[in-house]
Amino acid sequence: MRIAFEEMKADRLLAARTEHGNVAPVLLARGDVPGELRTDVPYQMANILLRVVPYLGSDRVAVVARKCDEKAIAEMSKRGLLDPGKVSLIGLACDARQVSECRCSDPCPSKVHIGECVKAAPADKEVEDLLAKTVPERLEFWTAQFRKCNKCFGCTSNCPVCFCDECLLEEKTFTPEKGIPPGFAFHLIRSIHLADKCVECGECERACPADIPLLALRKMVNRDVKELFGFVAGDGETTSPLLTTLDGEPMEDDHDVC
Amino acid sequence: MSVKHVLTTCPYCGTGCNLFLAVADGRAVGVIPCKTDETSQGQLCIKGYNAHAFVHHPDRLTHPLMRKGEQLTKAGWDEALQKTVDEIKRLVAEHGPDSVMVLASAKCTNEENYIFQKLARAAIGTNNIDHCARLCHASTVAGLLQSFGSGAMTNTIPEFEDADCLLVTGSNTLEAHPLIGARMLKAMEKGAKVIVIDPRDTPLSRIATISMRQEPGTDVAWINGMINVIISEDLYDHEFVAERTTGFEELRELVKSYTPERVEEIAGVPRQHLIDAARTYAAADKAMIAYAMGITQHSNGTNLVRTLANLAMVTGNVGKESSGVNPLRGQCNVQGACDAGALPNLYPGYQSVEDAEVRAKFEKAWNGELQAHKGMTLTCAFNQALTGEVKGMVIFGENPMMSDPDIGHIEAAIQKLEFLAVIDIFPTETAKLADVILPAACYAEKDGTFTSTDRAIRVVRKAVDPPGEARPDWRIACELGRMLGNDGFAFDSPADIMNELAAVAPIYGGIDYERIDRENVRWPCPSKDHPGTKVLHTGSFKIGKGVFAIVEHTPPMEETDEDFPFILTTGRNLFHFHTGSMTRRSVKLQRESPEPYVEINSEDARQLDVLEGQSVRVSSRRGSITLAARVTDWIRPGTIFIPFHYAEAAANKLTNNALDPIAQIPEFKVCAASVEKA
Ligand code: SF4
Ligand code: SF4
Ligand code: SF4
Numbered sequence: 001m002r003i004a005f006e007e008m009k010a011d012r013l014l015a016a017r018t019e020h021g022n023v024a025p026v027l028l029a030r031g032d033v034p035g036e037l038r039t040d041v042p043y044q045m046a047n048i049l050l051r052v053v054p055y056l057g058s059d060r061v062a063v064v065a066r067k068c069d070e071k072a073i074a075e076m077s078k079r080g081l082l083d084p085g086k087v088s089l090i091g092l093a094c095d096a097r098q099v100s101e102c103r104c105s106d107p108c109p110s111k112v113h114i115g116e117c118v119k120a121a122p123a124d125k126e127v128e129d130l131l132a133k134t135v136p137e138r139l140e141f142w143t144a145q146f147r148k149c150n151k152c153f154g155c156t157s158n159c160p161v162c163f164c165d166e167c168l169l170e171e172k173t174f175t176p177e178k179g180i181p182p183g184f185a186f187h188l189i190r191s192i193h194l195a196d197k198c199v200e201c202g203e204c205e206r207a208c209p210a211d212i213p214l215l216a217l218r219k220m221v222n223r224d225v226k227e228l229f230g231f232v233a234g235d236g237e238t239t240s241p242l243l244t245t246l247d248g249e250p251m252e253d254d255h256d257v258c
Numbered sequence: 259m260s261v262k263h264v265l266t267t268c269p270y271c272g273t274g275c276n277l278f279l280a281v282a283d284g285r286a287v288g289v290i291p292c293k294t295d296e297t298s299q300g301q302l303c304i305k306g307y308n309a310h311a312f313v314h315h316p317d318r319l320t321h322p323l324m325r326k327g328e329q330l331t332k333a334g335w336d337e338a339l340q341k342t343v344d345e346i347k348r349l350v351a352e353h354g355p356d357s358v359m360v361l362a363s364a365k366c367t368n369e370e371n372y373i374f375q376k377l378a379r380a381a382i383g384t385n386n387i388d389h390c391a392r393l394c395h396a397s398t399v400a401g402l403l404q405s406f407g408s409g410a411m412t413n414t415i416p417e418f419e420d421a422d423c424l425l426v427t428g429s430n431t432l433e434a435h436p437l438i439g440a441r442m443l444k445a446m447e448k449g450a451k452v453i454v455i456d457p458r459d460t461p462l463s464r465i466a467t468i469s470m471r472q473e474p475g476t477d478v479a480w481i482n483g484m485i486n487v488i489i490s491e492d493l494y495d496h497e498f499v500a501e502r503t504t505g506f507e508e509l510r511e512l513v514k515s516y517t518p519e520r521v522e523e524i525a526g527v528p529r530q531h532l533i534d535a536a537r538t539y540a541a542a543d544k545a546m547i548a549y550a551m552g553i554t555q556h557s558n559g560t561n562l563v564r565t566l567a568n569l570a571m572v573t574g575n576v577g578k579e580s581s582g583v584n585p586l587r588g589q590c591n592v593q594g595a596c597d598a599g600a601l602p603n604l605y606p607g608y609q610s611v612e613d614a615e616v617r618a619k620f621e622k623a624w625n626g627e628l629q630a631h632k633g634m635t636l637t638c639a640f641n642q643a644l645t646g647e648v649k650g651m652v653i654f655g656e657n658p659m660m661s662d663p664d665i666g667h668i669e670a671a672i673q674k675l676e677f678l679a680v681i682d683i684f685p686t687e688t689a690k691l692a693d694v695i696l697p698a699a700c701y702a703e704k705d706g707t708f709t710s711t712d713r714a715i716r717v718v719r720k721a722v723d724p725p726g727e728a729r730p731d732w733r734i735a736c737e738l739g740r741m742l743g744n745d746g747f748a749f750d751s752p753a754d755i756m757n758e759l760a761a762v763a764p765i766y767g768g769i770d771y772e773r774i775d776r777e778n779v780r781w782p783c784p785s786k787d788h789p790g791t792k793v794l795h796t797g798s799f800k801i802g803k804g805v806f807a808i809v810e811h812t813p814p815m816e817e818t819d820e821d822f823p824f825i826l827t828t829g830r831n832l833f834h835f836h837t838g839s840m841t842r843r844s845v846k847l848q849r850e851s852p853e854p855y856v857e858i859n860s861e862d863a864r865q866l867d868v869l870e871g872q873s874v875r876v877s878s879r880r881g882s883i884t885l886a887a888r889v890t891d892w893i894r895p896g897t898i899f900i901p902f903h904y905a906e907a908a909a910n911k912l913t914n915n916a917l918d919p920i921a922q923i924p925e926f927k928v929c930a931a932s933v934e935k936a
Contacts, residue, residue, distance in 0.1 A: 020265050020717070021776035022294040024278060027261045042293035042300070051290075052261045055282045147465055148443050150436050150832065151850070152303045158291070170849060179851075180433065180461050180832055207291065209301040209440035211447060 003113055004062035005030050008088040011059040014049055015090075016041040027052055027061075039114050041092060044203040046072035046160035053082050062088040067109045068102075068201035071234030072160035075197050078236055081163060093117045102202040102215065103127075126216040127223075142187075142217075148210035149181040155190065155204035155214055161197035161233070168193070191221045196240035197233050198222055259283055263290060264721035267708050269365065269701040270305040270835050272587035273297060273415065273437045274710025277306055279702055279721040286310035286702050286722050296778050297415055297710065303436030304847065305835060310702070311844035313722065317684055319697035320726025330695065335727065338694050339734075342652070343741040345677040345693075346382060349650045355383035355629070359639040359648050362389040362600035363655030364589035366731050367706025367718055369755035371591070371598035372606060373735040373747070374654055378633075380624040381744040385611050385633025386648075389600045390656055391592050392636040393663075396921035397554040398585040399596060401563030405571075405807060407800025409608070410593065412582030413546060414712040414780065414792045419444045421580040423542030425453045425535075427477070427566075428552015428927075432461040433832035435586050435711075438548070451542065453535045455480065455527075456552060457827060458857070458899055459892035468535050471894045474825050475814035475928040476525035477553060480532060481565045482811065483521035485572055486513040487536035494540070495574030502798065503571050505806035512808050524811060526894070540573050544580040550588065551829065555926040557815045559918040564807035571804050577795040587711035589836070590701075594709030597766070597781065598759060602633030607763025623762050624746055635922040637662070637915065643671035650677040652738075654731055655698065657839060659687035660905060663913040663924040664880050681734055684839045687905055698731050699724035706732070706752045713780040713791070715769055814928040815916035818896075822878060822930035824862075825897045826912060829927075834903035842903065854885040854904035858933060862896065863889040866933060873936040876900065878912035878929050884936045898933060902926075 004013040013028045018036040025048045028034060046069035049061070065073065070089055077084040091109030096118045099107045103124035108117035130138060156162045156169060169175055174185040198218045205215040226232055229241035263278040275298035280288040289307050293300035322338035323330040349357045360382070362374040371389070378387040391399065399409035406412070418424065418441035432439035439462060446452055446465070454463035455470045455477075463469040472480050488494050489510055499506050518529035539545055547570055553562050567576075567583055575581040587593050599606035609616040611632050621628050634642060640662065642648040651672075662668050672678060672691050680692040683700045703724040708716050724730070732752060739747035749755050753771040760766045768783040768790070779790035794800070818825060833851040834841040841847045856876055858868065868874055870889045875882050876898065885900070885907040893899055902909040914929040 022265060022276070022292055024265060024292070025263050025290060027263075029260065043290070048290065051280060051288055052282075055259045055261050057259055144465075147461075150303060150432050150439065150461065152301070152436065153307060153846075154291070154301055157307055170846065207301055209303070209437060210443055211440075 003090055004088070008062045008090075009060070010062035010088055012056065012061040014045060014052065014061055014063040016043055016064065039092070044158060044160050044201055045069050046076070047158055047203065049073065049087070050076060050081065050160060050163065060086045060088070062090055064092050064114070065089045065109065066092050066094055066201075067107055068199045069160065070109055071199035072201065074234055074236040075161050075199065076163070078239070084236065090114065102200065104200065124216070124219055126213060127219050130216060130220065145212045146184065146187055147181050148212060149186070150210060151180045151182050151186070152209060154207035154209065158203045158207040159194070160201060160203065161194060161199060164193065187217070191217060194218065195221050195225050196231060196242045199234045264719050265292060265717075266702065266719045266721060267590065267716040268302070268306045268309055269590050269840070270309070271435050272589055272592060272711035273435050274590065274708060274712070274714055274716045275302055275306050275437055276716060277302060277309060279310055281721050284722055286313045297714070298437055301437060301440060304833060304850070305841065308844045308846050311846065312840045313700060313702045314725070315684075315843045317843060318725045318728070319683060319685060319695060320728060321697060322727070323695040325693045338696060339737055339741060342679045342694050343738060345650060346652070346742065349677065350382060353649055356386055356634070357647065357649040358382055358384060359386045359388075359634060359651045361636060361651065361653040361656045361658075362387060362595055363731075364390050364592035364595045365655045365701075366595070367591065367704070367752065368594040368598045368709060368715070368759065369706045369752040370654070370730070370732040370735065371595040371600045372755055372759045373732050373739070373749075375599040375606070376624065376746065377735050377739045379628055380626055380746055381739040381742040383629060385602050385629050385631065386639065387600055387633060388602050388636040388639065389595050390589070390636070390661060391596050391601070392923060393555075393661060393926070394551055394588050394592060394923075395554050395585055396635075396923040397556075397559030397918055398563050400921040401560040402567060402583065402585070403608075405564050405567035405805055406576070406795055408794055409596070410794065411584045411712050412576060412794045413580065413584055414714070415441060415710075417580045417792070418442055418546060418548070419448070421445050421450055421542070421544050421546040423451045423453070423539055423545040425455075425539055425545065425547045426462060427455040427547070427549050428554070429548055429550035429586055430456070430458075430460040430462070430829065431548060431586065434550065434588065434830055436832070438586060451538050453538060455535075457894050457897050468531060468538060470527045470531045470535065472525040472527050473894070474827050474897060475556065476811065477556070477562050478558065478565050478809055479516060479521050479524040479811040480527050481569055482513045482516035482809075483518055483532050484536040484539065485509070485569055486516045487518065487533050488540045488572055489513060491537070493537065494572045498574030499572060502577075503804045503806060505808070508808050509568060509572070509806040512810070539569075544578070545573065545575045546580055546582055546584060547575075548584045548586055550586045552927060554585070554923060556928065557916045557918050557925040558809075558812060559923045560920040561807060561809040565809050567804070568806050571806065576804065577793065577797075579793055582793070585711070591708040593711055593713065594707065597709055597763070599763070602635055605762070606759055607765045609763070620762065626744070637917055637922050637924055640668055640671040643675055646674065649675060651675055652679045652681075653688060654681045654735070655683070657682075657686040657688045659691070660838070660902070660908055660910065661836060663910055663915040663926055665908055665911045666881055667915060681731060683728070684843070686839050696734055697726065697728035698734065699728050703728070704730035704732075704752070707756065707774065709781070714778050715774050715781065716778070717774055815925055816879075816914050816928065816930050818930045822932045823896070824931045824933055826876070826878060826929050826931035827897060827899050827927050828902045828909045828913060829899065830903060831901045834901065836903065838903040838905065854900070854907035855888045856885055856933070857888045857890050857893045857899040859893050859895040859897070860889050860891050862933075863887060866935065868933070868935060875934050875936040876912065876931055878914070878931045880914070881911040883907040883909070883911055898931060
């Protein structure tokens with residue numbers, strides 16, 4: 001509260017607090033009664049920020065953000081979805097449990113306001129195990145996983161960097177309306193569309209009612225993108241290799257294609 | 259400008275997921291899952307994610323309408339309410355209170371349903387109060403009441419995750435109760451065996467340990483068959499049977515003839531599958547049965563439910579964690595509407611209207627004389643409307659012109675009524691036939707509670723204002739009660755109503771708003787210091803000993819013949835809800851499943867020369883509809899399936915209104931039909 005409104009001079013604070021025995025995302029204005037603000041924020045605040053931005057007008061907002069939120073916000077501002085000058089970050093360090101849950105390699109925010117940074121996780125065992133399998137084995141594994149999908153779109157609607165104007169997953173050439181589970185295209189399209197944006201926050205995996213290891217899938221694609229293009233999503237400067245000309249020049253406009 | 263997040267309960271299925279409605283400048287603009295909610299654990303299905311989508315739809319009813327000749331014209335609240343009250347008074351004076359029927363709603367809150375039944379009983383003077391539970395789980399309420407003494411889920415939703423064996427029948431859980439399905443997937447991940455018995459392949463049956471496709475209408479046979487194997491291989495729980503049940507010897511005699519061979523003949527289930535299923539179920543330490551409309555919507559539904567209860571009891575799988583019999587209730591508040599007494603034979607809290615002592619208690623609480631005989635069921639009321647005995651109806655939020663069997667018959671019945679008032683959020687197929695339409699607030703526009711299928715009292719919180727002049731149903735019903743001259747309707751808030759409900763219904767005795775605002779309490783909860791109840795029937799059954807029911811297989815009411823060679827079964831799909839008045843007005847859901855279709859086995863389709871997507875005419879003895887064919891191997895040959903969400907090809911034009919004699923639930927799941935190219 002104090003950091004947001006006094007130090008950062010923000011007009012709004014996006015945080016989490018206790019409501020009705022649960023933890024709720026909350027957008028506060030200067031002077032609002034803060035209630036019981038929480039430091040254990042179970043929400044992906046960057047995703048919620050993206051949803052509230054259209055209603056903020058010219059207000060400046062401070063948001064409680066983990067490192068992955070910080071990266072997601074960088075990807076958003078690079079694509080013109082929000083004005084980085086209007087957003088201040090209240091850095092939240094992930095604790096050891098969270099780091100191990102995400103097998104996170106980069107858990108420490110640029111500036112820490114809440115909590116203390118812990119060590120990054122060693123290599124992701126889930127990914128290593130999968131890569132150790134043969135291709136047919138891997139196909140079998142993913143087929144069995146995808147069979148459980150019930151097309152809730154939780155993986156897209158909770159993802160902080162899933163923001164195409166028209167979602168191909170809702171388009172019938174690739175995902176015809178034939179009930180569930182959706183075909184491979186559903187998951188593959190999503191993988192490719194996030195290849196240059198995914199910040200490995202793990203929210204898709206947590207939102208998945210079918211417990212499909214979506215974070216492992218994301219990490220495997222991200223690894224390929226890094227190997228092929230030397231690109232890692234999450235900083236405010238580097239243009240995605242998918243958005244440059246074939247000669248590596250940044251394209252002029254149209255930065256918000258997906 | 260501001261954005262707030264209002265914690266509330268999903269208005270669709272009975273799972274009761276909590277979610278946040280994101281509200282910007284007075285409009286519901288999105289949904290965020292609630293990470294700390296015990297039921298949903300921060301996950302939702304596609305319907306939950308789109309729970310905001312219909313709220314501000316332009317079709318919403320915004321002011322009262324009254325019929326002037328053929329036309330429905332805009333009216334003021336005072337005149338519309340007055341007209342309704344005058345008509346009710348006239349009918350009561352001329353034909354007695356039983357000429358009026360009130361239909362409550364499983365979409366409305368507990369508090370509202372309490373008021374609806376009080377309106378019928380205390381203000382109009384009739385027990386003629388019912389709701390769509392008649393169409394879904396009436397047989398559960400009746401069946402489990404007889405077997406165990408309580409008609410509700412014996413366990414809670416989180417317990418599915420820790421079972422060793424799940425027997426799922428007549429429930430397409432991954433589509434109809436997705437977040438309960440999610441728990442089943444988690445159980446599988448932990449090694450649980452899953453047995454699915456369904457005439458159609460479902461997303462769950464395709465990944466199940468054992469999957470059997472029985473012929474529709476033969477469920478008693480395969481369940482008795484499983485019990486046969488369990489007893490003859492001595493896999494039953496001797497101690498449990500001896501100590502906690504009665505009627506075992508009769509059951510042993512009954513199932514003798516249901517050998518796997520005979521069951522294979524009747525139900526078409528391979529004998530080895532049946533034996534495997536019986537062994538797997540009996541071997542499990544903690545086994546849970548989950549079932550839904552595929553069991554209940556039969557003309558022998560009550561007996562079928564009791565047969566499932568038999569299966570659980572022989573193996574001792576009742577009364578402990580992750581073991582029990584679990585009806586999955588379809589509507590957000592169908593459990594609560596039953597709890598609150600919107601049933602013609604039961605007061606709030608399942609207390610019989612025919613019990614003089616109970617009646618005296620309610621007469622005192624409501625300050626007036628009450629009727630001693632039970633009222634009419636919904637299905638019976640439409641029959642009686644045809645014969646002219648029921649002359650007026652007040653329908654809160656139900657759409658029988660889509661949801662009830664044999665719609666042609668329903669329409670004829672409604673046309674004969676002298677007066678029909680409909681209170682709803684959209685101009686439904688039923689509302690269009692009304693004399694008075696009153697606009698109601700939807701779940702996002704009022705406070706209250708829903709009771710989920712696992713007996714948890716979940717809070718519904720007001721997020722936005724109702725459109726135009728629409729009002730919450732409880733206010734409308736209270737106003738009607740007051741204008742009918744009863745002074746028991748002076749409630750200021752749903753919290754006040756809950757206090758009265760808690761005072762008269764012991765299972766809700768310990769419920770108050772302050773408590774449930776923070777706590778997820780499940781009934782029975784008799785007092786303020788009671789923690790609520792997760793597992794039912796732990797020490798003993800509510801009725802002492804569990805009662806084995808002796809039920810023989812009987813064929814369904816309507817069998818196939820040369821003219822109608824297919825068995826038609828109906829149900830819902832993932833993307834729509836019931837009569838579609840909400841989901842079909844939600845863009846994303848409508849995109850996922852835009853048109854009506856009939857599922858037909860690929861072999862049958864080949865013989866009829868029908869291709870995928872082609873238009874076909876499906877007929878039964880009651881009518882026909884035209885819709886697209888969906889050719890699939892996921893349904894057994896000889897059976898066809900139609901979801902009932904689509905007004906343009908309403909499946910219930912075809913269904914049979916043959917009733918279960920005990921619970922009067924119609925046989926939606928089996929009727930004879932024909933298919934031809936259109
Ligand atoms: S981990 Fe999942 S939710 Fe997070 S950015 Fe990547 S794709 Fe989106
Ligand atoms: S969150 Fe999981 S179940 Fe939902 S659409 Fe994504 S992969 Fe499928
Ligand atoms: S599972 Fe049921 S309660 Fe949960 S979001 Fe889906 S429809 Fe709503």
